Amino acid sequence: MDLQQMDEFAKKIIFEAGSRIRQAFSYNLVIETKSGANDLVTNIDRETELFFIEQIKAFDPTHKILGEEGMGEKVETLDGVVWIIDPIDGTMNFVKQHRHFMISIGIFVNGVGKLGYIFDVMREDLFYGIAGQGAWYNDSPLRKLQAITMEEAVIGINSHWVAPNRHIHHEKVIDMIRKVRGTRSYGSAAMEIAFVVSGKLDAYVSMRLAPWDIAGGIIIAQEVGAIATNLHGGGFDFLHQDTFIIANPAIHRELLEKYIVPYE
Ligand code: IPD
Ligand code: CA
Ligand code: CA
Ligand code: CA
Numbered sequence: 001m002d003l004q005q006m007d008e009f010a011k012k013i014i015f016e017a018g019s020r021i022r023q024a025f026s027y028n029l030v031i032e033t034k035s036g037a038n039d040l041v042t043n044i045d046r047e048t049e050l051f052f053i054e055q056i057k058a059f060d061p062t063h064k065i066l067g068e069e070g071m072g073e074k075v076e077t078l079d080g081v082v083w084i085i086d087p088i089d090g091t092m093n094f095v096k097q098h099r100h101f102m103i104s105i106g107i108f109v110n111g112v113g114k115l116g117y118i119f120d121v122m123r124e125d126l127f128y129g130i131a132g133q134g135a136w137y138n139d140s141p142l143r144k145l146q147a148i149t150m151e152e153a154v155i156g157i158n159s160h161w162v163a164p165n166r167h168i169h170h171e172k173v174i175d176m177i178r179k180v181r182g183t184r185s186y187g188s189a190a191m192e193i194a195f196v197v198s199g200k201l202d203a204y205v206s207m208r209l210a211p212w213d214i215a216g217g218i219i220i221a222q223e224v225g226a227i228a229t230n231l232h233g234g235g236f237d238f239l240h241q242d243t244f245i246i247a248n249p250a251i252h253r254e255l256l257e258k259y260i261v262p263y264e
Contacts, residue, residue, distance in 0.1 A: 001081070006107065007115055007130060013055045014103055017048050018121045021088070021103075031095055040091045045069055048087035048103070056083055066239075068212045078111040078238060084215035088121075090188025098122070104190035106215025108238070116219025118194040127194040129220035137198050144225045147250035148202055153180045155255075156192040156204035167207040167243070168231070169261045176259035189244075193217030196246050197224050203247035205231075205260050211238045217246065227252040231262045 021044055030043040049067040056063050060081070065072040067085040075082060083105060088094050090101035099122045107115040118127045127142075129135035135142040161173050177183055184201060186192050190213060192204040197220045206213075214228070214236060221228050230236055231243035233256055243262065247255055 001109055001114075003114060003130060003133075007128075009059055010105060010107065010115060010117060011126070011128075013052060014105065014117055014119045014126070015124075016055075017051055017087070017103055018119055018124065020051065021048060021121050025098055029095065038092070040095055041069065042088075042091065042095060044094070045088045045091055046071060049085060052083070052085055052087065052105075066211065068210065076239070078108050080110065082108045084108065084211050084238065086190060086212035086216075089190035089213060090186075093187045100186060100188055100191060102188050102190040102194065104212060104214075104216040106211075106217075106219050108215070111238075113215070113219035113222070116216040118190045118216045118220065120191065120194070127198060127220055128216075129197075129223040131219060131222065133223075135197060135220045135223035142198055142220070142224050145197075145199055145248050148248055150176075150179050150251055150254060151181065153202035153248070153251055154182045154184060155180050156184050156186065156195065156201045158185050158206065161205070161207065165207075167262060169263070172259050172261050176255070179259075189213040190217060193221070193228075193246055196248070197221050197226050199248075203245065203251060203255055205255075206244045207231075208241050209244045210241050211236075214244060214246075221246055225249050229256075231256065231260060 024044045046069050049069045049071045053065050053072045063081045064075050065083045066075040086104040089104045093100040103119040105117045114131045116129045195201040218228050227249050228246040236242050
């Protein structure tokens with residue numbers, strides 16, 4: 001497996017997909033809902049996923065593609081080379097703001113994350129990581145995360161979890177908000193993960209993410225020492241949805257023990 005060659009190819013198609021998405025704003029978006037009124041998908045999400053599938057299959061027909069919009073084959077195992085793709089992460093931002101959305105891609109070889117990409121389409125900013133070789137933000141290497149305290153931390157969290165909910169003890173989340181320097185909510189899991197691995201946020205928490213939301217980010221995370229687990233502290237299952245936390249290594253444990261505490 002030539003990681004170098006695969007990395008060059010992945011970057012090429014990510015930049016190309018980005019430019020196609022930017023051009024799409026000059027014609028009409030077709031917006032539909034999926035599981036509910038706030039779960040949006042557009043023709044561009046689907047067209048971008050199809051573009052990736054066609055390009056990857058032409059590059060190597062044995063590679064498998066697990067994409068959010070389900071335009072590829074059914075992927076039931078991580079055997080072989082599997083690309084896990086979110087063609088647009090932050091579709092609501094894409095529709096509403098025309099910015100703050102990412103392409104997220106993780107490439108796994110026999111279940112091991114090898115190449116991870118998060119691309120900010122409108123800023124043309126690429127965060128990426130190559131297993132065992134490091135991580136970069138465009139041309140600059142990303143540093144290992146430096147230790148911080150809870151008092152210094154800025155945490156990415158959705159405001160839903162501050163209200164009573166069936167997932168976590170919301171009063172502990174309020175304690176966390178009082179303790180930390182600040183909280184943020186960007187509306188794109190991949191963007192928030194990209195911010196954690198580059199030290200612009202110190203943690204990001206979600207009650208339900210899918211493999212394509214985190215696959216790119218988790219590979220970059222390994223290279224900078226960010227810790228990513230589910231809310232029980234275990235590994236994320238790349239074929240199903242799960243809870244998720246990614247954090248600076250100095251505060252990951254404290255967050256799970258004191259502040260982000262799931263029921264059961
Ligand atoms: C969503 C975004 C959002 C997160 C949701 C995801 P999508 O992805 O990442 O920030 O809160 O859980 O589903 O649907 O825009 O690709
Ligand atoms: Ca979606
Ligand atoms: Ca997503
Ligand atoms: Ca998506």
